[in-house]
Amino acid sequence: MSKPKVIIIGAGFTGVATAHDLALRGFDVTVVDRGPIANGTSGRTHGLLHSGGRYAVNDKESAIECIEENTIPGVIEPNGGLFVAINESDMAYGEDFIEGCEACHIPIEELKPQQALKLEPNLNPNVLVAFRVPDGTFDPLRLAMSFAATAKSNGAKFKLFTEVTGLILNGQGNVTGIKVWDRTNDERYELYGDVVVNATGAWVGEITAMAGVDVPIRPTPGVMVAFDQRLTNHAINRLNKPGDGDIVLPQRQMVVVGTTSFEVQDLDYVPVIEDHVKLMLERGAELLPTIRNTNMRGAYMATRPLLGSGGSGRSISRTFKCFDHKETHGIDGLVTITGGKATTLRAMAEKTADVVCEKLNISAACTTKEVPLISYREFYRLPNDD
Amino acid sequence: MSTTKTKWTVNLKVYRKKGQKAPYYDQFTMEVDPDEYVLDAIERIWAFHDRSLTFRHACHHSTCGACGMLVNGVEKLTCITYIRDVVEDGGTIVIDPLRNFPIISDLVVDMSLFFDRMEMVGQRQVIPIAEEIVGSSQKAQSAGNGKEYLRLSDCIECGMCISACPIAATNPDYLGPAVLAGAQQSGLDKKPELLQIVDQENGLWRCHSAYECTAVCPSNVDPAWRIMDLRRQVTSQRFKRLFR
Numbered sequence: 295m296s297k298p299k300v301i302i303i304g305a306g307f308t309g310v311a312t313a314h315d316l317a318l319r320g321f322d323v324t325v326v327d328r329g330p331i332a333n334g335t336s337g338r339t340h341g342l343l344h345s346g347g348r349y350a351v352n353d354k355e356s357a358i359e360c361i362e363e364n365t366i367p368g369v370i371e372p373n374g375g376l377f378v379a380i381n382e383s384d385m386a387y388g389e390d391f392i393e394g395c396e397a398c399h400i401p402i403e404e405l406k407p408q409q410a411l412k413l414e415p416n417l418n419p420n421v422l423v424a425f426r427v428p429d430g431t432f433d434p435l436r437l438a439m440s441f442a443a444t445a446k447s448n449g450a451k452f453k454l455f456t457e458v459t460g461l462i463l464n465g466q467g468n469v470t471g472i473k474v475w476d477r478t479n480d481e482r483y484e485l486y487g488d489v490v491v492n493a494t495g496a497w498v499g500e501i502t503a504m505a506g507v508d509v510p511i512r513p514t515p516g517v518m519v520a521f522d523q524r525l526t527n528h529a530i531n532r533l534n535k536p537g538d539g540d541i542v543l544p545q546r547q548m549v550v551v552g553t554t555s556f557e558v559q560d561l562d563y564v565p566v567i568e569d570h571v572k573l574m575l576e577r578g579a580e581l582l583p584t585i586r587n588t589n590m591r592g593a594y595m596a597t598r599p600l601l602g603s604g605g606s607g608r609s610i611s612r613t614f615k616c617f618d619h620k621e622t623h624g625i626d627g628l629v630t631i632t633g634g635k636a637t638t639l640r641a642m643a644e645k646t647a648d649v650v651c652e653k654l655n656i657s658a659a660c661t662t663k664e665v666p667l668i669s670y671r672e673f674y675r676l677p678n679d680d
Numbered sequence: 681m682s683t684t685k686t687k688w689t690v691n692l693k694v695y696r697k698k699g700q701k702a703p704y705y706d707q708f709t710m711e712v713d714p715d716e717y718v719l720d721a722i723e724r725i726w727a728f729h730d731r732s733l734t735f736r737h738a739c740h741h742s743t744c745g746a747c748g749m750l751v752n753g754v755e756k757l758t759c760i761t762y763i764r765d766v767v768e769d770g771g772t773i774v775i776d777p778l779r780n781f782p783i784i785s786d787l788v789v790d791m792s793l794f795f796d797r798m799e800m801v802g803q804r805q806v807i808p809i810a811e812e813i814v815g816s817s818q819k820a821q822s823a824g825n826g827k828e829y830l831r832l833s834d835c836i837e838c839g840m841c842i843s844a845c846p847i848a849a850t851n852p853d854y855l856g857p858a859v860l861a862g863a864q865q866s867g868l869d870k871k872p873e874l875l876q877i878v879d880q881e882n883g884l885w886r887c888h889s890a891y892e893c894t895a896v897c898p899s900n901v902d903p904a905w906r907i908m909d910l911r912r913q914v915t916s917q918r919f920k921r922l923f924r
Binding site for chain 1: 744
């Protein structure tokens with residue numbers, strides 16, 4: 295019997311993790327992306343492996359998802375994070391933070407100012423209190439490539455630089471495949487599958503529109519700025535409700551300050567707003583004043599795929615959702631997964647693979663918690679068999 | 681970056697190649713902010729002018745190494761290369777794919793052999809802070825609280841040193857600067873099996889000390905210094921064997 299076929303649109307975190315999960319469950323998986331691996335939001339993500347502390351007060355569902363998935367493997371600086379109070383408003387938030395972390399089972403350790411400054415000498419000397427949490431920093435591209443490499447080693451095929459130009463619908467209006475354009479050689483062809491998974495993050499609406507339906511997605515970009523000195527080993531978070539420039543991450547020889555929150559119409563090119571860049575320096579310097587003595591290395595943006603249509607970007611939950619369009623719109627053969635955080639990519643993939651299995655009436659358990667990932671370099675070394 | 685400052689008009693002359701067809705250059709005249717990065721302009725070509733343009737990119741802040749290209753003939757990580765540093769208002773920026781790699785399409789090159797060699801020498805992407813010190817140019821941060829901190833290593837595997845290397849240009853079998861630097865980072869003392877990989881015809885004795893690799897490295901890896909250090913390691917091992 296031939297393996298059930300799944301086409302995954304999108305080689306960002308969700309797509310590659312879903313490919314890894316489904317390949318392990320015995321599916322014939324093909325991933326298509328209009329660009330290289332992680333060319334959209336995933337590659338440009340801030341790189342914080344969340345402990346969940348950031349969301350422990352206002353968004354507990356997402357905080358719990360983060361702490362449960364906090365051990366994602368691969369290319370990570372696993373040095374922990376600090377939540378730092380600089381002023382009285384931060385101190386007032388501290389009580390809610392302690393309660394929230396307790397409720398979400400996020401382990402925290404309270405540090406006195408001198409302890410925090412001993413750990414991180416570049417911290418603002420006016421620090422009032424700090425809490426240590428299990429944060430880390432990851433390399434976005436290499437994390438995605440580790441999942442893709444492992445999926446490939448289990449038979450998944452990757453068609454990069456291949457843009458989806460349309461969905462193939464049968465007489466009943468159900469999705470049976472996709473029409474694609476290989477941009478490397480200007481060839482167009484069709485791919486057929488039992489299920490098409492739309493894992494295009496902030497862009498999911500463009501794919502569902504091809505089936506004439508909508509999903510509640512609120513693409514919300516944010517600006518990040520990298521500076522050319524490594525001023526900390528811990529991820530430094532402002533101990534207050536989520537806001538602009540409240541996280542500074544170490545990464546290689548840099549620190550990266552992020553982020554902001556705004557809305558756009560055209561997702562394919564989002565300009566980096568100069569005022570936001572200035573704000574990142576101001577806000578970053580409140581946590582690590584010596585940032586002012588560094589040089590800016592790069593300013594960039596990424597578009598969060600936030601779920602829901604109500605409220606502003608900051609108040610929308612960071613949780614994820616998988617839509618079986620048969621249940622939501624009566625269209626079989628199409629599944630959309632979006633929302634979530636990079637930290638929760640494995641859980642998003644498990645949920646999506648569960649939905650695919652249920653649709654095809656296949657009983658196969660998720661094993662991605664146990665199966666180790668292989669080196670990201672294997673993605674390039676392994677042949678792409680057709 | 682989007683600003684309210686004066687915009688420039690520049691021409692981007694971009695190398696194009698699809699499948700087996702002959703390569704050519706396309707020219708795009710664009711309004712740019714001089715404080716934008718070259719990669720921003722390339723991404724806008726794709727977004728607004730020509731959807732068939734292919735290029736590699738991911739992080740947009742010099743941590744992934746995907747967007748190395750030739751900008752006016754020089755290897756640049758385009759995500760951190762300001763437009764104002766490579767052209768003047770009204771001028772032309774020529775964009776080519778990296779040299780010494782097979783071209784897949786337009787600005788996309790095939791990195792598989794390079795990654796194969798990086799894996800072969802066991803270059804570590806996550807290492808203890810104290811180990812990632814280049815020459816005498818950097819000081820390690822002291823580890824706090826008795827805990828050994830780890831960090832992502834300097835080499836982002838962009839391939840720009842291979843592209844700039846005059847030896848790699850004439851001999852595709854030469855391991856190349858990043859690979860030899862990776863072997864140096866792994867260390868012959870920790871991985872003695874690396875000796876036969878680097879101490880051979882296409883290994884570290886091929887380097888002619890042109891130092892082009894160190895000149896174009898966007899990440900302060902200093903491959904040339906590492907190759908010289910690796911030579912010292914190999915010579916010292918040979919010397920030790922003589923007297924064993």
